[in-house]
Amino acid sequence: MYRKKEGFAGQRSYVLPAELKKQITAHPLCESLYITNIGYYPKAAFHDRERRKGCPQHILIYCVQGEGWYYLNDKKYRVKPNQAFILPADSAHRYGTDAQNPWTIYWLHFAGSRAHHFLRFLQQEADPSPVTVSPQNERFLLFDDIFSHVEMSFNMDNIVYANTSLARFLATFNNAVYNPNPVIQPTADPISRSIAFMKANLSRPLDLDELAQVAGMSASHYSAVFRSKVQSAPINFFTFLKIQEACRQLENTQLRIKEVAYQIGYSDPYHFSRVFTNMMGVSPRDFRKLRKG
Numbered sequence: 329m330y331r332k333k334e335g336f337a338g339q340r341s342y343v344l345p346a347e348l349k350k351q352i353t354a355h356p357l358c359e360s361l362y363i364t365n366i367g368y369y370p371k372a373a374f375h376d377r378e379r380r381k382g383c384p385q386h387i388l389i390y391c392v393q394g395e396g397w398y399y400l401n402d403k404k405y406r407v408k409p410n411q412a413f414i415l416p417a418d419s420a421h422r423y424g425t426d427a428q429n430p431w432t433i434y435w436l437h438f439a440g441s442r443a444h445h446f447l448r449f450l451q452q453e454a455d456p457s458p459v460t461v462s463p464q465n466e467r468f469l470l471f472d473d474i475f476s477h478v479e480m481s482f483n484m485d486n487i488v489y490a491n492t493s494l495a496r497f498l499a500t501f502n503n504a505v506y507n508p509n510p511v512i513q514p515t516a517d518p519i520s521r522s523i524a525f526m527k528a529n530l531s532r533p534l535d536l537d538e539l540a541q542v543a544g545m546s547a548s549h550y551s552a553v554f555r556s557k558v559q560s561a562p563i564n565f566f567t568f569l570k571i572q573e574a575c576r577q578l579e580n581t582q583l584r585i586k587e588v589a590y591q592i593g594y595s596d597p598y599h600f601s602r603v604f605t606n607m608m609g610v611s612p613r614d615f616r617k618l619r620k621g
Contacts, residue, residue: 341367342478343575343619346609351484353440358491361440366475370432376424385437386447387415388498389423392463394431398423400456407431411458412501416447434471438494446498459501467500482560482568518543519557522550526566530573531593534566571607574600578616585612 344352344364352358364385369375371394389398390412397406399422400415407413415421417439425431438446450459461467474497477490522543526534539562540550554562570592577588589600605611610618 338370339368339372339576339580340475341365341369341576341579342475342572343579343608345481345607348481348487352487352491355484355488357488359440360442361438361446361494362491363436363438363474363478363494365437366435366478368434368471368475371430372425372433373430374425375430375433376422378422380420382418382420383415383437384417385439386417386443387437388435388501389413389415390434390461390501391431391458392434394429395426396424396431396433397426403456405456405458407458408460410463411460413456413458414447414450416456417443434468436494438498442495446495450498450501459503461501461503464500467497470497470500479569479572480558482565483558485559518545518550519554522554522562523565523569526569530570531591533593534563536562539566567603568607570594571604574604574612575608575615575619578612579619585616588612 342365349364352362375396389396389407391407391409393409395406395408397404398413398415399405400419405413415423448454470493474490474493477486477493480486522539525539525542536547536551540547543550543553545553551562554560554565558565560568573592574588577583577591578585581588583591585601586597589595589597592600594600594603601612604615608615
């Protein structure tokens with residue numbers, strides 16, 4: 329069952345492309361613990377998901393506002409603000425938001441040879457009940473840091489950084505060991521400004537000259553600097569951002585595939601489908617079926 333009718337204002341989410349997942353599961357610094365999906369859903373009205381056969385990864389859900397619930401092993405648990413829970417891999421489950429007081433959640437799917445060790449670390453008595461955790465600014469900053477680097481997944485160095493930071497993020501949910509340590513956020517640079525501009529204009533056909541102008545550089549210099557930092561051409565990365573937005577639309581709305589294509593600036597839905605399939609490893613239609621169970 330999947331009752332979430334539309335996306336949530338302010339939501340963020342990322343789904344690992346198929347080819348990148350292959351690289352990560354074979355990477356010596358990532359294969360033991362890695363993220364496959366990650367997101368933030370604010371005031372997620374109608375959010376309701378059921379997986380009768382479970383999920384291949386462990387799922388961490390952290391509620392910061394509102395309320396929700398989940399079923400695991402035929403038992404229902406209520407979730408309050410500042411509580412987190414983990415749904416073990418391959419275990420049938422269902423979860424959702426409270427109808428009157430929708431939850432705001434941070435969530436991620438994680439896997440790897442060390443994943444089950446973290447499950448035991450966070451559920452030391454094999455108790456699947458939600459755990460109350462004190463709200464700490466570092467945890468939110470760390471999530472944002474991980475998410476921002478996962479989004480830059482054209483650069484394998486960023487993926488390694490994000491996944492090696494995952495262990496630290498998970499550890500913050502064990503109250504016995506958590507020790508706040510402020511994270512300093514980097515200041516924006518010209519490349520960051522251009523990427524922010526890309527994200528704000530996903531429905532437009534931006535070209536290299538316009539992006540270079542936003543960055544305050546010549547087109548050739550901008551392209552060279554962008555490639556050195558992101559390990560991708562600017563327009564290729566812009567396409568990547570468009571496809572990630574398409575993933576969010578396909579999962580969180582009832583828009584038809586051609587409407588999703590229009591939302592991200594593709595006038596030809598067949599061209600959109602080819603680009604999407606090439607990047608994600610499945611067609612838009614199959615992606616929607618897989619994500620909605």
